[in-house]
Amino acid sequence: MSFHQSGGGGDAACQYMGSKLWFRGPPGDLSKPYVACLGGKETFGRFVESPFPVELGKRLKLPCINFGSLFCGVEAMLGDPALLDLVNASEVCVLQVPDLPCQSNRFYRVHPRRNDRFVEPTFDLVQLYPEVDFTEIHFVRHLLDRLRAEQDARFEIVVQELQESSLRACSKLVRRIEPPVILLWLHVQRQAGMHSDPVLPDAAMIERLRPFCSGVVECPVCVTAVSDTLEDVLFGTLQQPMAEHVIGPSAHREIAGKLLPVLRDLN
Structure with missing residues (x-):
């Protein structure tokens, strides 16, 4: 297990034995029964102390291990x-x-660990957008913004x-997770003009996943630029543009509050 404290906002990151991914630290106690919280940047909680x-762990009185990765x-x-083994050793997975x-x-490949990175287009995408120079594109969101700009x-x-x-x-993924799965569906409201999400999960997708889960929790949250809570997050010099795109402490408390009764009902 390895652990480091990054600069600026003070986000701690750690690795667990056998896994190549970096998760939110400090490392959790895996020797006791625990809840596995698996997800992306909102689960990681960048620039947020808790x-x-x-x-959720404070309210459940049970360790909730943060397997969120940026x-x-x-x-x-x-x-x-190794990550799947850790999740499958838990009591329940959020x-x-x-x-x-x-x-x-079918249209592009991403980096196997840094899934936000665009590696290359497939033949199908090159055929669909012959006018686009893909050599200048390095991130998935940049790619989709470029394609969407063709209107x-x-x-x-x-x-x-x-x-699809x-x-x-x-x-x-859900079928490979052995403990009960609670699906957390966040609706993140962003400011007009901020980097919008070009493709979002919809209700039809969630309904098709629901039979494999023990519950679904929906929670609308706002990034700090919308909720006017930028002063509540911890960020360093030159990090304000990134901090405006995260959800703040109050949103994290709201998510925990929504999850709490669902997890308690499983016991």
């Missing part, structure tokens, strides 16, 4: 057997619905593929 797994999507989770674009699909029906073909491929991957 992300929702910490708040750049981790379903592909990285499925590709990390799984944040992952970012749909951060997944290899034609081709982007809907990409969106449909992302929804993500549903397949999420279904596979």
